[in-house]
Amino acid sequence: MRTAIVTGSSSGIGEALSLDLARWGWRVFGFDLTAGDSPMTSSDLAGFGGSVEPMVVDVTSHAAVTAAVASVLAATGGTLDAVVANAGIREAGAFEETPAVDLKRLFDVNLGGAMHLTRAALPALRSTPDSRIVIVSSAGGLSALPGLAAYCGSKWALEGWAESLAHELFPQGVGVSVVEPASVQTGLWDAGTIHGDPDGPYASVIQALEDGDDRAWARALDPHSVSATMVAVVEGRRGLRHPVGLSARARFLARGVVPAGLQRRIIGRLTHQDPPVRSPRNPDGVIMVTGCSSGFGLHTAVELARRGRRVAATMRDLSRRGPLDAALAEAGVADRVEVLRLDVTDQASIDEAMAVADSWVRLAGDVGRLVGLVNNAGVLAVGPFEELPSDAVDRVLDTNLHGTFAVTRAVLPRLRGHGGRIVCVSSSSGLGGLPTWSAYAASKWGVEGWAESLAFEVGPHGIDVVLVEPGAFPTGIWRDEARHGSSDGPYGPMVDAMVVADRRAAESGGDPVVVARVVARAFDARMPLTRRPVGRGAWLRWAARGIVPFGLQRRAVARIVG
Ligand SMILES: NC(=O)c1ccc[n+]([C@@H]2O[C@H](COP(=O)([O-])OP(=O)(O)OC[C@H]3O[C@@H](n4cnc5c(N)ncnc54)[C@H](OP(=O)(O)O)[C@@H]3O)[C@@H](O)[C@H]2O)c1
Numbered sequence: 001m002r003t004a005i006v007t008g009s010s011s012g013i014g015e016a017l018s019l020d021l022a023r024w025g026w027r028v029f030g031f032d033l034t035a036g037d038s039p040m041t042s043s044d045l046a047g048f049g050g051s052v053e054p055m056v057v058d059v060t061s062h063a064a065v066t067a068a069v070a071s072v073l074a075a076t077g078g079t080l081d082a083v084v085a086n087a088g089i090r091e092a093g094a095f096e097e098t099p100a101v102d103l104k105r106l107f108d109v110n111l112g113g114a115m116h117l118t119r120a121a122l123p124a125l126r127s128t129p130d131s132r133i134v135i136v137s138s139a140g141g142l143s144a145l146p147g148l149a150a151y152c153g154s155k156w157a158l159e160g161w162a163e164s165l166a167h168e169l170f171p172q173g174v175g176v177s178v179v180e181p182a183s184v185q186t187g188l189w190d191a192g193t194i195h196g197d198p199d200g201p202y203a204s205v206i207q208a209l210e211d212g213d214d215r216a217w218a219r220a221l222d223p224h225s226v227s228a229t230m231v232a233v234v235e236g237r238r239g240l241r242h243p244v245g246l247s248a249r250a251r252f253l254a255r256g257v258v259p260a261g262l263q264r265r266i267i268g269r270l271t272h273q274d275p276p277v278r279s280p281r282n283p284d285g286v287i288m289v290t291g292c293s294s295g296f297g298l299h300t301a302v303e304l305a306r307r308g309r310r311v312a313a314t315m316r317d318l319s320r321r322g323p324l325d326a327a328l329a330e331a332g333v334a335d336r337v338e339v340l341r342l343d344v345t346d347q348a349s350i351d352e353a354m355a356v357a358d359s360w361v362r363l364a365g366d367v368g369r370l371v372g373l374v375n376n377a378g379v380l381a382v383g384p385f386e387e388l389p390s391d392a393v394d395r396v397l398d399t400n401l402h403g404t405f406a407v408t409r410a411v412l413p414r415l416r417g418h419g420g421r422i423v424c425v426s427s428s429s430g431l432g433g434l435p436t437w438s439a440y441a442a443s444k445w446g447v448e449g450w451a452e453s454l455a456f457e458v459g460p461h462g463i464d465v466v467l468v469e470p471g472a473f474p475t476g477i478w479r480d481e482a483r484h485g486s487s488d489g490p491y492g493p494m495v496d497a498m499v500v501a502d503r504r505a506a507e508s509g510g511d512p513v514v515v516a517r518v519v520a521r522a523f524d525a526r527m528p529l530t531r532r533p534v535g536r537g538a539w540l541r542w543a544a545r546g547i548v549p550f551g552l553q554r555r556a557v558a559r560i561v562g
Contacts, residue, residue, distance in 0.1 A: 001050070003076045004234060005069065005121065007031045007059050007113060008087030009052070013136065013184055016223035017084060017230050022050030024231060029072045031057035031065070031117075032087070059087045059113030060105075062390060069120035080124040082234045085114035085158075086136040092209055093195025094202030095149040095405075095454055096412045100347070102195070103150045103405060107397070110154035111161070111442060115385075115393065118165070122386045125174045126490065132175045134233050135162045139182045139248035142241075142255055143263055144449050146273050146456035147194075147209035150405070156449025157401065159241075161385075161442035163433030166240050167554055168384055172490065177233045180252065182245025183220040201416060204274045205457050212271050221245050240550040256546020260452060260530040268456055276459030279419045281526055283371045286360065288312040288353075290344055290407055291377030293320040295475030296425055298327060299516035300374055305333035307520055310367070314342035314353055316377075344377045344403025350410050357414065370414045372523055375404040375447075376425040380477045382502070383484030384491035385438045392484060393439040400443035405450070412458065419462025423522045424451050425515070428471045428538035431545050434557060436485065436498045455530065466522045469542065471535030472505035473512040497561040509535060 004021055008014035009030025018028045027050060035054040057068040073080060091098055091106045114135055125131040140148055141155030159178055166176035196206045221244065229244045243252040254263060268275070287304055291297035292313035301313035301324060313324060318341050328334040338360075342353040360368030378400045381392035404424060411422070429437055430444030448467055455465040485495040515534050522528045533542040544553060 001025065001027045002081040003027045003029070003072070003079060004082040004084060005029045005031060005072060005080065005117065006084040006086055007057075007117060010034055010054065013181065013223045013226050013230070014084075014086040016227035017086065018052045020224065020227045020231050021234060022052045024235070025049040027076070028052045030054045031059060031068060033058055059116060060108040062116045062119075065113075065116040066120045069117070069124075073124050078124060079128045080121055080131065081128055082132040082134065083117050083121045083125065084134040084136065084230070084234060085117050087113045088136065090148070090151050091195065092147050092151065093193070094147070094200075094205050094457055095450075096409055096457075097196040097200065097202060098150060099195070100406065100409070104402065106150050107154050107157070107401070107446075110151075111157050111397075111446070114158060115161070119386065119390070122174070126172045129173060130175070130236060131173070132177065132234060132236065133162075133165065133169070134230065135176070135178045136230075137162075137178050137180045139180055139243065139245065139251050141178070141449065142180055142243065142248065142251035143267065144452035145267065146271050146453060147205050147212075149450045149453035149457065152453040153401070153446045153450030157442040157446030160430065160433055160445025161438045163240065163550070164435065164438035164441045165385060165433070166550070167433055167435040167557055168438065168491070168494065170554060170558075171494065175236065176240065177237070178241050179226070179230055179233055180241060180243040180248045181221060181226045182243075182248040184223055184226055185220040201461065202457055204460070208272045264452070264455060264530070273456050274460035276455075277419065277462040278527065279421050279462050279464040280371070282524065283418070283420070284367050285369045285371030285420075286310045286312050286357065287372035287374065287523065288314060288357065288370055288411065289374040289376055290314050290342060290403070292324055292339070293317065294323060295477060296470070296473070296512055296515045296519070297374070297376040298324050299513045300376060300519045301337055302327045302331050302333065303513070303516040303520040304523070305336040306331055307524065309336065309523065311337045312340055312353070312357060312370075313337050314340045316341065316343035316346075316349070342407070344407050345398045347406060350406055354410050354414070369418065370411055371418070371420040373408065373411045373415075373420075373422045374425065374519055375407060375422065376519075377403055378425065378477065380479070380482040381439050381484060382436045382482060382498070384436055384489075384495065387485040387489060387491065388439055389484060396439045396443050397446075400440070401446045404447055408454075412463070415463050416458075416461045421464045421466060421523055421528060422458075423466045423468055423519050425519065426451075426467045426469045428469050428533060428535070428541045430467070430469055431533070431538065431541040432553065435494055435561060452530070464528050465530070466528045467531045468515065468519055468522065469531060469533045469538050470515045471509060471533070471537030471541075472502070473509035473515060473535065474506050475512050478502070478506050494561065501561050505537060
């Protein structure tokens with residue numbers, strides 16, 4: 001009998017899928033916070049040959065998931081044919097008004113849950129022929145929706161992570177698929193409140209969300225119609241992405257074909273958002289940049305100052321300010337730049353930097369106010385997902401994703417009222433997955449989905465959100481410590497090939513100043529573009545996204561990395 005683990009199995013899509021798989025003869029282990037009082041009893045399944053065995057497991061706990069997978073394997077004699085990462089929650093509302101703890105929990109369930117399950121199950125999946133990992137994303141993972149910045153971020157992160165895994169696990173005989181349902185009639189809709197003050201600055205976002213939820217519920221799919229597609233995917237239907245429902249299919253087709261700006265206008269109209277107001281160009285004020293001790297951040301601070309901007313150049317460790325000070329002195333712009341301590345993973349240090357920024361307004365009036373933010377700080381960890389230490393994965397997500405959220409949440413109230421621009425230094429890894437890049441891709445795809453959704457909310461306040469997507473450039477991020485994985489392990493040939501391919505890409509990347517100029521131009525432009533790839537590799541991946549089928553991309557990448 002084939003065996004599967006389904007998370008979030010006590011209700012909604014997970015329950016429908018568990019039941020349907022059992023009817024197809026599968027032995028299903030359902031992981032959920034509660035065993036549920038669902039009709040998944042053996043009497044319902046009598047005569048079908050399959051079964052559903054509920055287990056109480058919190059998917060956000062690495063230890064709990066690992067122990068539960070071990071007990072499943074003990075029961076199945078070590079074989080596992082499929083895992084379905086379906087557990088998910090939804091947080092809706094204004095991003096700025098959503099408590100940080102809720103944002104964190106959303107990612108812990110939607111992304112962390114899938115990661116814990118996959119990590120624990122991979123050795124067994126690799127040793128079971130034709131096994132599968134199925135990730136349940138959402139139509140919001142294909143194009144971002146207003147009022148759902150964090151939810152879309154979590155689903156985009158899943159998409160990027162899964163795409164990288166698909167590259168990585170194909171040679172291991174493990175298939176990876178992502179299912180993207182449109183709205184489905186499940187408890188997901190009433191599980192959370194809509195965050196934000198209905199009379200506050202984001203009142204129209206909240207109102208549009210309430211009205212939109214009612215409309216979406218009325219035409220939402222039945223969970224069993226989604227599970228029909230999912231059974232086919234678990235049974236081995238080919239292809240990486242499987243949109244379900246009309247709106248998901250439309251988003252899938254529009255992906256990479258309809259420009260982000262146009263998509264935003266269409267979705268904004270359809271969901272009754274307030275129209276965006278043009279963000280001010282060249283206003284007096286200060287642009288804050290994170291991660292200025294080296295690389296793009298350092299060059300961006302210098303480039304902005306060269307163009308006459310006042311800059312708050314921040315870094316987590318002020319003892320590393322030497323190279324920035326030298327570059328500013330050489331450019332003769334040191335008087336335009338204030339260097340502050342800011343660790344994007346430490347809320348207290350963010351609050352301290354904001355207090356300093358507020359003191360400039362008290363001292364200098366409008367000239368001292370924040371008018372821009374560059375979310376640049378980032379770290380890298382590469383290696384086959386199974387061999388990536390979980391603390392390295394956490395560091396990447398905490399810095400690149402949650403760090404970006406935390407600094408943006410702090411800056412937004414200071415930009416609202418007069419407008420401004422937020423530039424996020426994403427990556428070409430936010431445009432497509434690559435083997436060994438799953439954690440980093442998750443972080444950058446997460447930023448992309450979140451930023452696209454945030455743009456709906458902040459656009460009416462005269463705030464533009466811009467994504468700069470560099471390819472590989474030789475900066476401090478390419479540290480040896482960032483590399484994980486063994487040449488002697490199951491992924492050995494891929495690990496070795498990727499070391500060579502990454503080194504070649506970074507060495508031929510050119511001068512990182514190019515990226516700083518693109519970032520600076522986003523503040524000078526009359527109307528900044530939503531996305532801006534930088535470098536040949538990034539443009540190629542941008543052009544391939546949504547147009548070149550994943551199977552072709554996978555074969556092309558496999559040829560390059562041997
Ligand atoms: N280089 C590339 O090929 C490439 C390509 C695409 C995208 N990117 C992105 O570009 C951005 C900048 O990277 P880079 O290439 O310029 O690398 P880099 O030279 O290593 O710069 C990264 C910066 O981020 C800082 N940082 C790390 N963790 C931080 C934290 N918790 N709080 C505050 N600052 C922190 C680092 O500070 P410390 O000095 O203290 O570590 C450093 O200043 C990153 O978001 C990266 O993902 C890079």
